[in-house]
Amino acid sequence: MSRTLRPGDAGYDDARRVFNGMVDRRPALIVQCLDESDVAAAIALAREQSLQVAVRGGGHNVAGNAVCDGGLVIDLSLMHRVEVDPVRGRARVQGGATWGDLDTATQAHGLATPGGVVSSTGVAGLTLGGGIGVLRGLYGLTCDNLVGAELVTASGERVNATAGENPDLLWGLRGGGGNFGVVTTFEFALHTLGSVVSGLIDFAYSRDFLKFYDEFAGRAPDELAIDLVVHRLPTGDPVASVFACFCGPDEAAAPVFDRVRSRFAPLRDGLATRSYVESQR
Template sequence: MKAIEAGNIEGEVLPPGVPGYDDARRVFNGMIDRQPALIVRCANESDVARSLDLARRHSLQVAVRGGGHNVAGNAVCDGGLVIDLSRMRRVELEPMRRRARVQGGATWGDLDTATQAHGLATPGGVVSSTGVAGLTLGGGIGVLRGLYGLTCDNLVGAELVTATGERVSTSADENPDLLWGLRGGGGNFGVVTTFEFALHPLGSVVSGLLDFAHSRDFLKFYDEFAAGAPDELALSPAGDPVASVFACFCGSEAAAAPVFDRLRSGFAPLRDGLATRSYVESQRMLDAISPWGVRNFWKTNAMGPLTSLAIEAFDEVFMSAKSPASQVQLEHLHGAMHRTPPGANAASFAGAKYNLLVNAKWTDPARDEENIRWARDGFALLQPHLSSGAYTNYLVQEPRERVRQAYGAETFDRLVALKDRYDPTNVFRLNQNIPPSGD
């Protein structure tokens, strides 16, 4: 197989045993240890098409790697072929049109750095090493969600290679049904090699971590505070083991001051790390607590307001964590993301107030069972308090019915119709899979 590749692929071909293979198969989640038959670091769209042809001729399963940050490890497979886009990281800007064209291997660090040089941004992830591709295709929650919606709401065009090697473009005027599917429907329809985003003006932000003494009273206060939060404010509280809130206000210090004074009014923070920063600096603040190679197991769902019973359950889950690095997160969902017209994207939060993430995080493989059990049991305890919808980027190896539930039946069925058109043989199935009809 290596000889076949050498004459056709312009990028880098990595079979087992060659230098660089082991590094190329590693992904964000340290639990994932898979051995592909071949990794192709594509140089361009033609390499993607050739790789798909090679996989088809040799009956190899296909995995697609953008940033490799997906917690389920879908970017790599055992015994198959990995289409690795990490060499395709170009970012092209049209500042006057407020548009960015981004290749499928770029990270949010790449895109944020490029756009902020012109005082612009598009909603993206909060860890700079996260890939643009996976986050966008799964919906994309970031600190600009209140102002400008989900990442996928700002996707205005794309180019992809289908399972048969065909190159397809999509926009509001060309294959608009496919653009809708890419706005939250995952990597089910092809390898997206280029994304086009709308950009928005953005200067410095006021952001940082605030630590509070964890208590049920604080959770009640937080829920009340979040209900009145302006669109400029993003909140993501988690416990570690204090109640730690990452807050980002996308505006001036003068505008942020009364908002944060109100946050501090109920409970004095144990640590107050708020400061005026560049958006790029703020977007890197959580990198240190999201390192590669740590073992992760996640459970997630949308959630409504925190009732007294929900707070009691949250507290019980939080206090029973088996690892000091584990977290129970509540990402506040509000503003522009809830003003997006129904049916405009495939992501589904159905007006939920929070995105819940029970995040087991540890380092010792001998402790896999107890940490995974904690996440599952904790999620089950919170189950009665959850709403409909889920953030598919946070799902880990869930059964088909769970994926259907995450999208909702109507959206799922519409995605199946797209799957039938663009990938009827389900070549792209290492994802939160939308199976073709009859599968």
Template sequence: MKIDGFRGRLITADHTDYDTARAVWNGAVDRRPRVIARCGGTADVAAAMRFARDHDLEIAVRGGGHNVAGTAACDDGIVIDLSAMRAVWVDPAGRTARVQGGALWGDVDHETQTHGLATTGGIVSHTGVAGLTLGGGIGFLMRKHGLAVDNLLAAEVVTAEGGIVRASADEHPDLFWALRGGGGNFGVVTSFRFALHPVGPTVMAGPVFWAADDTADVLRFYRDFTAAAPDELGTVVRLGTVPPLPVIPEGLHYRPALAVACCYAGAVEDGERAVRALRRFGTPLVDLLAPTPYVAHQSGLDDSVPHGWHYYWKATNLAGLSDGAIDTIADHAYTAGSPRTYAAMFHMGGAVARVPDDATAYTGRDVERNIVIDAVWLPDESGERAAAETAWARGFLEALQPHRAGVYVNFLDSDDDSSRVREAYGDHTYRRLAEVKAKYDPDNAFHHNKNIHPG
């Protein structure tokens, strides 16, 4: 096979690297593309795109390959693979970074933290920059510095026709609006330019764990604690078991527990004061909140969600954290069979809520919490275990029905249908996205995603 103008690597089923190249983060996804076009730069992406359109091939786009639905791989089509495009260039004086479309958040943090700078990224360092950003981009810094899309200044995009455009507030502003939350529906983003902010390199960060029996009491305290928290304090609640990380005493490994993970985007001494009441509540099992390198904090959960395990997600936004919602969460969080399964709840608000709702395609800026229910099992635990874990996740989401308020598109799994995509955006934003889709991808070439139909 040959692609005119392509200088990267073409990997087909007879290649020794094929099985490695087609694998994505979620080991439950097993797809066999006809060809994987591993691109070396934007010109390769454009050439692969033109080839795909000329030969009417199914198209999947791979950045970090981390989406739980496995949209970075397809059967009997072409994977336009940006995983070799991971460069990050930092302008410390201008406080910006240009990031290639295959980069991971660990790549970004590594380069920006050299200058004491950061931008809002994911909470696992092997998450891809492209997928997380295009869906909105939530993380520990969002309450202080906004979502990833709020820090996006410009993007280089390969269009459905294989052309190359630049999207920003001044160039193709309609496309720029759609890229900031509309997912991979409008083109292949080969590079991003982000605004950076002074963060670290040492921050007050880490988790505090409490026994599962204390969940309702801790969450009620946490609700009040976060209501008065400064924007600098980002928190994520994790409910499941204590992960077997080296920094945690072995006797606590896999014990049912709730954790509140924190990261204070400011001076360490201010962070120590901001988390003091949290650390003193009840009787924690272990307190790992401490001055920590920001890079280490951002990669602290990596080993608890490795590549190759099997994952299944259900998610919803929560308008608030009522007593009823707390009781439902406490009743369901620990009833899964797998010790690797968990739920994670993000505290929104702050800078996220201060951006006008129509400024980007990301919606739900008025929600208070965002919860993702993560069923996890090992590759050799398929069958009954897989069925039980997925049933648990669905049941948990159903129990939260009275408290639901939309959903974050990046948390949708492969069996979340088009109605949930519309739920993620709402009717008005979806219609506007469909109009942009009709302009830049009228044939819906980019449909192997959480799809916006041309309108």
């Protein structure tokens, strides 16, 4: 049975907090669901009371879409089960799971699906928004790997979406946003993945480095995901920081990174072989 929280209840303030601390909204009711029936009941209550609805998966959205003022929050955070079928290469994931939950479960079998780069991010929001991460070069976006979903619609109906059942709905869910219903279960295709070589490398900022980086990124192998941030140190010195993750064996990663190091000496080199789970934290 679900737990309901109202203003003044113990746990209410914790339940309404989201990742972005600047978001300070106070819903009239928070329903912490345990299963699909709880979700359907919460939707029915919101419809009867004409309440605005927000759905909380991981609560990581920077705009604070997981919470609303004066409305009803459908909180899925207690629905975080992950079931992995290593033979079929599939994972079934409840709507309140985070990428930390999913990565830990799949990596126990040497498998992974493209996800975000922050383990506390919710699986639901990232998937429904498209989803980009370090496996993008090899396996595409998160939504490209979504093969099925179970959801509760605004009418309270429980619906399956697969290639063979409601395929148009599955097409819409794959990056089309969260307006088709409350997704209670996602099913993903999985891929073999061992350790990765990842970390942060700092270089002195220069136009030469930016030109080199542009060329390097354009020719990077699919196994390599890199992102560049230009900023200043407390001293005022400009720095080019490269966040890198090579999703392949050490021996394949070494010549790729050596190409950068041979041209520009790093100010700091944090590259190391890590488990995928560790790298995602």
